[in-house]
Amino acid sequence: MNSDISAPEGELPLRADARRNRDQIINAAKAIFAAEGPDAPMEEIARRAGVGVGTLYRRFPDREALIRAVARDNFTNALTHAQAAATEETTGWNALVRLLKSSDELQLSVRLGMTSPRAWDVVKGDQVTQGLRDSLLEILEGVVGTAQAEGSLRTDVGAGDIAAMYSMLLRRPTDPAQQRIAERALHIMLDGLRPHRHATELPGRPLQVSEVHPLSTAPAHPAPGT
Amino acid sequence: MNSDISAPEGELPLRADARRNRDQIINAAKAIFAAEGPDAPMEEIARRAGVGVGTLYRRFPDREALIRAVARDNFTNALTHAQAAATEETTGWNALVRLLKSSDELQLSVRLGMTSPRAWDVVKGDQVTQGLRDSLLEILEGVVGTAQAEGSLRTDVGAGDIAAMYSMLLRRPTDPAQQRIAERALHIMLDGLRPHRHATELPGRPLQVSEVHPLSTAPAHPAPGT
Amino acid sequence: MNSDISAPEGELPLRADARRNRDQIINAAKAIFAAEGPDAPMEEIARRAGVGVGTLYRRFPDREALIRAVARDNFTNALTHAQAAATEETTGWNALVRLLKSSDELQLSVRLGMTSPRAWDVVKGDQVTQGLRDSLLEILEGVVGTAQAEGSLRTDVGAGDIAAMYSMLLRRPTDPAQQRIAERALHIMLDGLRPHRHATELPGRPLQVSEVHPLSTAPAHPAPGT
Amino acid sequence: MNSDISAPEGELPLRADARRNRDQIINAAKAIFAAEGPDAPMEEIARRAGVGVGTLYRRFPDREALIRAVARDNFTNALTHAQAAATEETTGWNALVRLLKSSDELQLSVRLGMTSPRAWDVVKGDQVTQGLRDSLLEILEGVVGTAQAEGSLRTDVGAGDIAAMYSMLLRRPTDPAQQRIAERALHIMLDGLRPHRHATELPGRPLQVSEVHPLSTAPAHPAPGT
DNA sequence: TATGAATGAGTCTTCATTCAT
DNA sequence: AATGAATGAAGACTCATTCAT
CATH class of the missing domain: 1.10.10.60 (Homeodomain-like)
Structure with missing residues (x-):
């Protein structure tokens, strides 16, 4: 690992x-x-x-170095998984689903980042982790493009949307009972991503990867004076 | 407040x-x-x-008492909002949307609970907070029922599904740029909830409120020996 | 009181x-x-x-004033008891015995004094308490004199000896001057242990080790509700 | 030490x-x-x-652990002294006298125990200290038996009496059972005060009231720098 | 090089004392 | 005059980090 x-x-x-x-x-x-x-x-x-x-x-x-090392390790593993998904799956949609479902490693990292503002700052400042993240997003972008070309993914979303949504799912619980619950929610989201449903006009423009902040989410960091 | x-x-x-x-x-x-x-x-x-x-x-x-008090206060406010939503909105679907969109108060509470295992334990052990949560879920259940009766909400989901999904959305960022991103994700989820799309067979049975654990999520608590 | x-x-x-x-x-x-x-x-x-x-x-x-007040109150009560003993008992010996046996009030004061060096300093510095103490010792002196005149108390001890011995019921001093005083009291006690003196029938049966509580004494632990 | x-x-x-x-x-x-x-x-x-x-x-x-350690150390030293006394002295009476005179270490422990209810509870709850106490009392029992066999110690007292009396040198208990024990000890001490017993030449001169310090005792107040 | 002992700064918490109501 | 709220200084305890063994 x-x-x-x-x-x-x-x-x-x-x-x-x-x-x-x-x-x-x-x-x-x-x-x-x-x-x-x-x-x-x-x-x-x-x-x-x-x-x-x-x-x-x-x-x-010091502690920061350790946090950094854990984050790198996790992102490295996530990247490995993502590469496998992009390579091995036959359709873009399947690759996307596998990506969203399987990245336990990334989950820990992001959870880590979320957990404490301090840890977040550490990870945010680490070039290596950022590089790994970028590679990850690049892969995601490819998969999204493929899926949309296939017609299996609505075209009014971007890889950034997926990343954002993914980051929202990250608080995926570890206990099996909760896992099943989360699985359903994921399915619903996936359904929401299927083409042909225009009941709602999504606000704004499709998000690009570049529009999404590091790790695709920001921890609660309102200026202390707020 | x-x-x-x-x-x-x-x-x-x-x-x-x-x-x-x-x-x-x-x-x-x-x-x-x-x-x-x-x-x-x-x-x-x-x-x-x-x-x-x-x-x-x-x-x-002590600190726990303070955490408890904050959690109670937040849940109380969330409950107030939920009641207003359920009462004032004309359709079940609108009430549901308003509920999911507006509960900033609840967001903080859950974020609080998520943030540190310690805080989570405190909140989990507080009867008052649990009571508030139950009332909240009761309202949600009503809204869900209404929306489904209206035909505006797919009938293969339960209030528990919504609560679970909601809790996944909770890590909603405070900074405005991120807000917009999150808004889109929410729309997608909402789309996913609309009826008529059976592209995916959801796994398991519709979740009832009672099947969802306190606060609808569990913090990362892998057995220390893992 | x-x-x-x-x-x-x-x-x-x-x-x-x-x-x-x-x-x-x-x-x-x-x-x-x-x-x-x-x-x-x-x-x-x-x-x-x-x-x-x-x-x-x-x-x-402040706290000192309160300690002082308690000490005065206790000494006042002790003095009252001592006066009664000296007045009401028919022999010097009986008065002495009653004095030594009954001065619970004084005991509290002394215990108080012992308990914390801080409290001790407070009491030591209080003129009023010192005055009460002097009156008490004066009475003791009278009783001792009477008892010795009666022939019921050995004449090679003084009221100071008695006082010292009494205080030993509480604690042994560390400073060398006081040590010598304590030594006399110890000798007297040892005398009391020598065979052939049956002037007093000891109450109860000889105590076995097992009849004595941990550390041979019990701390002041009156039920908090007393 | x-x-x-x-x-x-x-x-x-x-x-x-x-x-x-x-x-x-x-x-x-x-x-x-x-x-x-x-x-x-x-x-x-x-x-x-x-x-x-x-x-x-x-x-x-924590503080309790330290108190416990000090108590154990003191009792251990007291035990060592007691063993030496029992072994080296030629008569039971001498051993007893040496025991009673020399147990400064024990005194500190008991004073410690007495001093604050809190400390007392700590010491009381420590099995090791209790074990040391038991060994100590066993030795005392042996010495008392020897002294009585020699005819140098009245036979109507037991080792428990001696222990109780010894502890009274420190403080008088409040609970009625202990009271009775204390009463016996007091009687013995009173016996020691009766005239006609010159077995021991008291050291020093009769003490006058003026020779005795405030409250007849001084608390342990070695200069903090000692 | 690995270990675990020592240090001391950072926090939590308590409580004597003061002061507004 | 009585009450109980507010304050802040004092002391307990924890833990990151350094260093001797």
Whole structure:
């Protein structure tokens, strides 16, 4: 899961055991961030990873670095999945559906970003993550184009719409009962995306990817003075 | 905003100034929770409310009490809006649309609940909030029934579906640019809800309100051992 | 119990209701000091006394004043008892025994003094309490003299010995001068343990270890409702 | 003083410096608890021990843990002394005298327990301390038996009597069952005051009232810098 | 290099005391 | 005069980060 794509750029590859440590730490961080949010105690993460805090700090100089690493790892995995979907599915619509349904990895990242304004700021400021995001959106754009060319996707929406909607779905629960509920909602949305239904004139113009902010959503950040 | 509905029930009414302070504190908490999450420093909240920390603590014995109070206040307002929608709109569909579009108050509450596992637990454990939620869902159920009777809402969905979907929309951004994006997504969803489109067979049975968990969503709570 | 001897000197006598308030406060303070020590929250004392904190503070400008008042009240009562003992008992020995046995009031005061160095400093610095103490010791001196004249009390001890021993019922001092005093008292007690003295039939049966509670003593834990 | 007997049982031995710190903290706590009671600021204790608060809290998760540790340490030392007394003294009576005279360590513990209801509860609830107490009482029982067999100790008292009396050197209980125990001890002490017993030459001269400090005792008030 | 001990700044919370009603 | 609300300083405790072992 924690492929070398997310390794510190420009660094020589880690020794096998160091690599193992690094991966354990990232996995521990994923689990604990998901459970407690990105402000969870560093020591708890270290404990779960089976290393001392010192080791954690050797690998990730501070919390931000760790958050960044988790985000990169997640986005990398999401990208891998997206590529597979675009490549393997026979129709654009199927690729789109698979994309929307399967990106658990991305889900965690976005949830992470959402969870705390602090984490959000960290991720927002990371070039590498932004690059991964861009690749992801590029793939999405391709899929959307294909689906529309096929006639399977209404043409009054853009990839940005899909990304925005997707980000709204991200708070997808992990417990199975809720999963089923969410699945239905997704179907409804998908139905809404099918062509031929003009009951409503969508407001505004089709959104382009470029019109959607980083990660396709913005966390609640009203100026503190509001 | 902070109507007396959310006042401590059964307690003697607060002195005028105390009441004013209480309201200011809740408003400050709303703003700061939204901006920084429910772990924001108490002192910052007090400062924004224009009172000393001591005053804050006299009114709300601890952070949980404050979170609870904010949640109650928000739900109370959401309920008020919902009642107005159900009463004033002429068609069930219009009431439904208004409900889904306008509940900013509820949005904050759910965002609050989502934001941190801790806050979620607090809200989940509060009977009063649960009661408010139930009333809200009851109203929703009525509106859904009316809309379906009118033929304006597909009959293969239930109020629970709507609640679930709604909760997915909750991460509605506050900044205006994002607002417009979200608006489109909402339209798409609404389209998806219109009758006559059977392109997709929805999985499972129509969800009833009772099948949807508290607040219609579950926060990320994977077993710590995952 | 809270006789006017302990009233603020030089003040005009309080109005009846104010007097009642004052007494209630002192009694509440006694109970709570005994249960929680002299650092108990002022508000708790006020609540127990059935008044607001404001009232408490009107009567006793700060905690020290309250401690002082309690100490005076206790010493006053002890003095009353001592006078009664000296007057009513037919022999010096009996008076002495009664004195040592009955001074519960004094015990509270001393316990109070012991309980926290802070309280001790307060009491030590109070002239009125010192005066009461002196009167008490004077009475003790008289009783001791009488008992010795009777031949019922060994003549190689003085009233100071008795006082010291009495105080040892409470705690052993750390400073060397006091140590020597305590040593004498200990010798006397040891004498009391030597065989062949059956002047007194000990009440009850010999105690076994198992009959003695944890740490051989029980802390002041009167039910909070006392 | 802080022998490893009082080290956290079952834990891996502390690193040398950690061990040193631990001991320093306990010693500082002893001194400061004695001087200010068990509610003294943790930071003051840390400062006196020459460590940061963080270190104190790493070693003792909260105040209760520290109180417990001090109590255990004191009881352990008391036990050591008692064992030495029982072993090294040639007569039971001498052992008893030495026991009663030398248990300064125990005194602190009991004073600690007495001082604040809170501390008392902590100590009472600690199994380890209770175990140490039991060993202590067992030794006392042996010594008492020996002394009685020698004919040097009246046979109508038990080890429980001695323990009770000893504890009375500290404070008189309020509950009626304990009262009766105390009564016996008081009788014994009174016996010790009866004339005609010259077994012991009292040290020093008869004390006059003027030689006894305010309230006949002084609280532990070593200069904070001691 | 890995570990876990030490530090101290940051927060929460309590409570004595003051003051408006 | 009585009440209870407001204040803020004091102290407990947590945890990110640094550093000795």
